[in-house]
Amino acid sequence: MRAQAFDEIMGMAGRPPRAELDALARWLEATPAIELRRRQHSAEAAFRQLGITFAVYGDNEASERIIPFDIVPRVFLPDEWDRLSRGLVQRVEAINAFLDDIYGERRILKEGVLPSDLILGNPQFRPEIAGIRPPHGVWAHICGIDLVRTGPDDFFVLEDNARTPSGVSYMLENREAMLRLCPELFRNFRVAAVDSYPDRLLEVMKSVAPRGVATPTCVVLTPGHFNSAYYEHSFLADSMGIELVEAADLVVDEDIVWMRTIAGRVKVDVIYRRVDDDFLDPLVFRPDSMLGVPGLIAAYAAGNVAIINAPGNGIADDKAIYSYMPEIVRYYTGSEASLPNVETWRCREPEALRYVLDHLDELVVKLVDGSGGYGMLVGPTASREEIDRFRAALVAEPHRYIAQPTLALSTVPTMAEAGLAPRHVDFRPFVLTGTRGVQVVPGGLTRVALREGSLVVNSSQGGGTKDSFVLMADAGATQSQSQSQSQIQALRPDGGAR
Amino acid sequence: MRLSIHHRTAYRFSAPQARLVQMLRLTPQNSHDQTVARWRIDIDRDARMSEGRDGWGNVTTMLYVEGPVEEIAIEVSGEVLTSHSDGVIRGVAEMLPPGLYLRSTPATAPDPAILAWAADLRQTDPLTTLHGLNGAIHQRFEVDHGRPVAGRSAGEAWSRAKATPRDLAQIFAVAARHLGQPARYVSGYCRHADQEHPTPHGWAEAWVEDLGWVGFDPCTGLSPQEDHVRVAVALDAAGAAPVAGSRLGEGAEQLDVEVRVEEA
The missing domain is CATH 3.40.50.11290 (Rossmann fold)
Structure with missing residues (x-):
């Protein structure tokens, strides 16, 4: 029923691998599965030893597990990454400008771009800190913008994380493991380094000091x-x-x-x-x-004192606000969002609610204030009881839910029980903002749904991770973040409290 | 009216505290009908203080005390000139739009019993509705001028025959919000002629389009008069609390509050 998924290395089924990634496809073919598996186990053993574990919520045992690691990297081509970076910079600039406005003058409400009750009634809008302006007017110093892909040029923002996005240690540890276990890949491909992340973060922190x-x-x-x-x-x-x-x-x-x-x-x-x-x-x-x-x-x-990220940021990554991000980006940057949203029904709107209730078996329904894959309905794979439970919850409290279509998420070859097989992925790049502008770290966290056909990549729901390669254009180019550097004009240069 | 206010808050700890950090909302602001002639906060021991504002726009005083502290008293004294008004608050800078005050908090959660009761009070004119609500709460309860019970929600207070001014104001806020009028809690002082052990007072304000914020005191069933001094506002009593404190140390604390409000 679902449309054929785009594989980021192999392209569409029945066709040859994507030309630019032919070398990677050949590497996958040439390296025996048993060898890939051996390397993967070695990486996971190292993670376990380091103690990179997470606790699973809602689990009585509260077990500490490692997140499974997959040895096959996910790869971004230079021009793909450039387009993506520009979109991310634009989005994060808009998030910063939005937060500065919403806790200050609230022009966006006065001009009627957003419905006031959406903000004022939202528990993520914190009146306790209204009127406080963070040093240098920077709010969202570290953003993790979750993206999904459905085709060669089709990236969508799934959610914004402007509070305390986690996962950057996986980006760094996964890379370290790949460098150790698959050094040949780094000889054959010019992969942008991610190990400068701590230095960049420290620079951002210092830049926003009072x-x-x-x-x-x-x-x-x-x-x-x-x-x-x-x-x-x-x-x-x-x-x-x-x-x-x-x-x-x-x-x-x-x-x-x-x-x-x-x-x-x-x-x-x-x-x-x-x-x-x-x-x-x-x-x-x-x-x-x-x-x-x-x-x-x-x-x-x-x-x-500067607090990173600023208190009150939850209003920017709330799922109810998410559906207005295209308007927010347009309002603060003056241009259309170059990274589109996934189509979203706001169940607070009666017409949208009616549509959602009629199509529950096709849609993904999410709690506006949930995270980690909790409080979520994936219609096409849900049981009758689950659907009925969500229907009742939606009718009782429609404002707490949004719904989205189930997308044909892209896949990347992944080590499965029976050998390499396509598995769905998403992507969380990390975007840093200091006084010198917004920068995108050339890499990120790729999460992969390890179960065949599954679209849920959350680590708490059986997801794993992969390294994410950003390929550099040619020997002359420095890292791609130079192109995505920008000044934040929307933010006033003076700092301190308003 | 010229009101002289004296308010002493004393804490005694059963074990010495290593440190105290408190946020005081004890400073009234000037408005059209309220002029602060004299105001001071004294602490009975070495303390560092700094003034600021909270998100609601209230004046705050941060208080930092190094231990060992076994007891501390915060003494507020001052004089405020008030004039008779129709209850409409004028000349106060608002930090947040009225729509924010439609929100509930744990202490002002939409209790079904209050909502069912309030639904019958709706009139076509919001101001008439709010006055009716204020009067109805006044009639329903006997006012308990004892110490308010910290953490008691409007819903918990609703089933009682006697309730404190704080309870009544929070009940008002729950009901007014349900009727579509933004409402908030006000902490302050009130001169009561007939009161044996005065405490800081609490009442409510509701937003009426074209008028602005209007005060309602369910203890009297009327709008606050010139015997009221407004100090702080928030969504509920805890948000406007005169003292929010944190202490580093073991043991229990004993709180003692004395208030005198007199015509000067």
């Missing part, structure tokens, strides 16, 4: 070792050479954040927090939070 701080102190704030992404937190702190702290290590005094060290107090200027807004400051958000730093928001409002 004004007048010559050598800013940056830290990574983690909820602690019981968090499912703790490995990534410690990995990032380690590779940037900065402290990994928990809330108890920070104190606020006279609106300044200090870190307790054995050598005494050290002033902290930039915090990359991997803690949700709710748990940042018990005086402002959840009062019962043990993970928070009392007074942190006061220090932030006083312009004495």
Whole structure:
């Protein structure tokens, strides 16, 4: 019933492999499956040893698992990547401008581009921080934009992640494994390096430090070792050479954040927090939070600390807002979004709801505030009971849901039980924004649905990961991010609180 | 009316605290009908303070105290000139659009019993509806001027015969929002002639198109008069709390609040 999927290496079924990737197809053919499998096991053993595990929610055992790794890389051609990068830069510029506006003047509501109740009634819009402007007006320092592909030139944004997108450690560790296990690929292909990510991130962090701080102190704030992404937190702190702290290590005094060290107090200027807004400051958000730093928001409002990403960003990646992203991009950048959205029905609209209820067996239905593949219905593979359960939930609370068509996601050859087989993939590139503009790291996290025919790539639902190669054009070119650098004109150059 | 206000908040801890960080919303702002003539916050020990604003636009004072702290008292005193008004708030800078105040919070969750009761109060004119609602809440409850119960939601208070001003204001907010009028909680002071142990007061405001924010005090069934001093607003009482605190240390705390509001 579903349309034939596009394979990113082999092209369409029954035709020869894509010319540009012929060499990769030949490599796949020439390397025996048993050898590919051996390398894959070796990579997974290394990940297990490093402790790159995640916890599965809703699982009574709360088991720690590693995310399966697939040895066959996913490849982007230079011109594909350039187009993609330009679209990502545009999208992230719009996200930053949107956040700056929505917590400030709210022009976009006054001009009626978005329905006001969509923002004002949305729990992700945090009135507690209204009127605060982050240092240098940068809000979404690290974005993970989830993309899917349906054809050679057809990329769609599936969702924006502007809070604390995770997964970058997989990008880096997967690459390290590939360099070790498949060195021949890097001799045959000019693959853009991703290992500069920690340096770039640190540069972004330093760039958004409050004004007048010559050598800013940056830290990574983690909820602690019981968090499912703790490995990534410690990995990032380690590779940037900065402290990994928990809330108890920070104190606020006279609106300044200090870190307790054995050598005494050290002033902290930039915090990359991997803690949700709710748990940042018990005086402002959840009062019962043990993970928070009392007074942190006061220090932030006083312009004495940068928080990465800014509190309140959840309003930009909310699924109900997502469907308006084309309008948001047009409003703030003045041009059409070069990366389109997936067609989306907003169930809050009666007509859309009617359509969705009539086509539940064809659609993907998602909770606007859900993530990780929880609270999601994949119509074509769902049971009768699941569909009925969602129908009841939709009728009861339509505003909490959106629906999208099931797309023929592209596939990449993947090591399956019986040998190489096409499996559906998505992609999360990481986009960094500092005072010097927006940059796209040439790589990202490719997630793959390991079950045959499955479209759910979430690690909690049996997904795995692959390395993502971005090929460079020719020997003369530097890395492709130079073309996607841009200045953020939408953001005012002055920093601090409004 | 010239009101003299004295408000003392004292905490005693059963074990010494290593540190205290508090956010105080204890400073009134000027408006068309309210002029702050004199206002000060004193702490009975070494403390560092800094002034700011929260997202609702309230004036905040951050308080940082190094331990060991076994007790602390926050003393607020001042004088405010008020004039008689029709309850309409004028001359206050608003940080957030009225539509935001249609939201609920855990303490102002849309309790089915309140909604069912409120549905009958709807009139064609919003202002008439809100006055009717205010009067109906006033008639339904006996006012309990004791210490408010922290964390008690409007829904929990609804089934009681006696409720505190805070409970009544939160019930008002739940009902008004259900009737389509943005509503919020106001914390402040009120001169009560007949009150034995005065506490900080709480009432409500609702947004009426073409008028703006209008005060409603379900304790009296009327709009706030010149004996009310407005200090802070938020979606519920917790958001406008005079003191939000966090302490580093073991043990329990004992809170003691004294309020005097007199005509100066």
